[in-house]
Amino acid sequence: MENGNSYRHILKWGDKREEVISHHMAEVIKEKFGLSDADLKGKHLPGTEPVRLAKPSALKPAQLEHLQGICGNENVLTDDLSRARFSCGKFYGELLDLRLGLVPDPPDAVVAPRTPEEVERIIRFCNAEKIPVVPAGGLSSVTGANRAPFGGIVLDVTKHLNRVLAINRVNKTVTVQAGIYGPALEEELNRLGYSCGHFPQSFEYSTVGGWISARGAGQASTGYGKIEDMVVALKAVTPAGVIETKDYPRTAQGWDLFRLFAGAEGTLGVITEATLHIFNYAPQNTASAAFIFRSFEAAVETMRNIMQSESGKPHLFRISDPDETDIAFRTSGFDGTLADRALQLLGFRTGSRCLMFVAVEGERDYARFVLKKIKGKARKGKGMYIGTSPVRKWLDQRYSSAYMRDPLMDLGIMTDTLETAITWEHLLKVWKAAHDYVARRPKAFLMIHISHVYENGANLYFTFLSPMEKGNEKQDFSAFHRGLVDTILANGGSISHHHGVGRVLAPWMEEHLGRSSMELLRAVKKHLDPYNIMNPGGTLGLI
Known part of the structure; x- marks a missing residue:
């Protein structure tokens, strides 16, 4: 573990462990990017220096004293490490800054209210004093939404506002404070036979308030919906006052005001409380299957047919395109095995074949009925059933791939993600255009998957990797990233499906x-x- 006072301690994802690149992954990296064994031992811009901020806190002593009077001295932090930690999320450009020893947008203080009433008092005071306020949860934003370009305070809702307030078994809802992390919520619900149904890749280190603010999506969103589909009611503190909505199932009373805050990314106020739908927790009933298709086009057409058949849909529904499938096979050691050679002979060839994963949750008979229908449609689409173990293996490592960004950046490899929502009629056009764009950059590599699916379309999730232009890392990344966003939008994609907009995509x-x-x-x-x-x-x- 690195020095707890270093830039690296801030930029590391999750539990700060140093991820080790596997042998199979190392071989792929050497081939794709022309690296040697010696290169794999180096660390480019490791960020191990102690944090030192050039900007002192700009809050006046009287302002600090007032904030301390509201929530206690121990809950108002102005030290360099705290201000640096709460100055950014996990956007690639922010991580580059930290590796370069830069903290361009630190807040003047980090304030952790103990109660919703303290949030109200803080917002009233900051509004009167015109002090900027940036609400913060797990700091997992990849869109620059956590920055404090004008200083002010970051409002940390995770330290104290992190409890389950009520589980209503009659209405099948849970009411929570906004700063609760995903695992704590799910553990409490599982204990009573329920699940939150929302499992983004950031699940371990993100909060309910953050999910709502960014309009996030979890791996089972095809069945359960995105987070805004799960919100029943919420409470938010704004400079104009408190907005509190009721937990009716549906109303016709004008606009649904809670939807103002779903996707607002902290620009309207601070979410302090939310009531969510919950779901039965019965993992023993889950019916899953993996299929392989000869082409991305065939897999996508089958996925569309399943979603539009009105015979039930899976909760987890995912396609990896040929490049992502190839990397999955190579890094798992499957490539070149007897089973792989058999697939090649059957026409499922490297460079074109695609994996599809499905999982249906719910009552046992329902799950099996829907899976049977899906298997039939997969056969019609010339897909081949390859068992359940690929799905289980993917679920076992579903959160771990986020940890790989740090060792890849240590090797001088640029790696970031984008995602979009797209209708079926434009999906293949966006997929092809993105690959064409990335292919124009030497040694660049792009993987794409679909993981959130609807009757009229789906998302596309892009993961790109390329050697950094050393000495010009930030400008090179910005230009390449901007070009990929332009390509996605020019071909019919949305700005975002579930990451949000932040400052990065705001232009x-x-x-x-x-x-x-x-x-x-x-x-x-x-x-x-x-x-x-x-x-x-x-x-x-x-x-």
């Missing part, structure tokens, strides 16, 4: 949504936050 908002739509968003912002204290500085392209 595309007005062009993509239109001026009238942006004027409406800004008008709502102006009403709830007249002095623009809530997550200011370009989030969502608002101001």
Whole structure:
């Protein structure tokens, strides 16, 4: 484990363990990027220096004293490490800054309220003093939504506002404080036979408030929906006052106000509480299957047919494109085995074959009925059933791939992700255009998968890797990243499906949504936050 006072301690994902690259992964890296065994032992921009901020806290002594009077001295932090830690999320550009010893946007203080009432007092005070406020959960944002470009305070809701408040077994809902992490929520629900149904890749280190603020999606969203589909009611503190919605199943009372805060990314206020739908926890009933197809096109067509058949749909539904499938086979040691050679003879060839994973949850008979229908449609689409173990293995490591970014960056490899929502009619066009764009960069590599599926379309999730341009890492990444976003949007994709917009994707908002739509968003912002204290500085392209 690295020095706890270093930039590396901040940039590391999760539990700070140093991930070891496997032998199979190392062989792929050497081949794809032309690295030697000696290269694999080095660390480019390790970020092991102690954190030192160039900007002292700009809060006045009287302002600090007032905040301390609200929530206690121990809950108002101004030391360099705390301010640096809460200055960013996990966007690649932010991690590069940390590796370079840069913290360009530190807050002036990190404030951890103990109660919702303290949140209200803090927001009222900051509004009166015009102090910027950036709400913070698990700091897992990959869109620059956690930055504090104008200083001010970061409001840490994870330290104290992290409890399950009530589980209503009659209404089948749970009410929680916004700072609760995914595992703590799921553990409490499992104990009573329920599940939250929401498992993003950041699940271990993200919070309910963050899920809602970014409109996140979990691996089972095809069955359970995205987080905004699970929200029944919420409570949020804004500079204009407290917004609290009721837990009715549906109403016709004008706009659903809780939806203002789903996707607002902290620009309107601070979510302090939410009531969510919950689901039965019966993992023993889950019916799963893995299939292999000869082409991405065939797999996508089968996926569309399944979703539009009205004979039931899986909860987990995923396709890996040929490049992602190839990497999965090679890094697992499957490539070149007897089973692999058999697949090749049957026409499932490297460079074109694709994996499909499905899992159906719920009552046992229902799960098996739906899986039977899916198997039939997969056969019609010329897919071959290859058992359940690939799904189990994927589930076992579903959160671990996030840990690989750090050792790859240590090797001087640029690696980041983008994602989009797309209708079926444009999906293959976006997929091909993205691959064509990345192929123009020497030694660049792109993997794409589908993991959130609907009747009229799906998401595409892009993971790209390329050697860094050493000495020009930030500018090189920004230009390449910008070109890929332009490519996705030009071919019919959305700005985001579930990561959110933040500051990184904000420059595309007005062009993509239109001026009238942006004027409406800004008008709502102006009403709830007249002095623009809530997550200011370009989030969502608002101001």
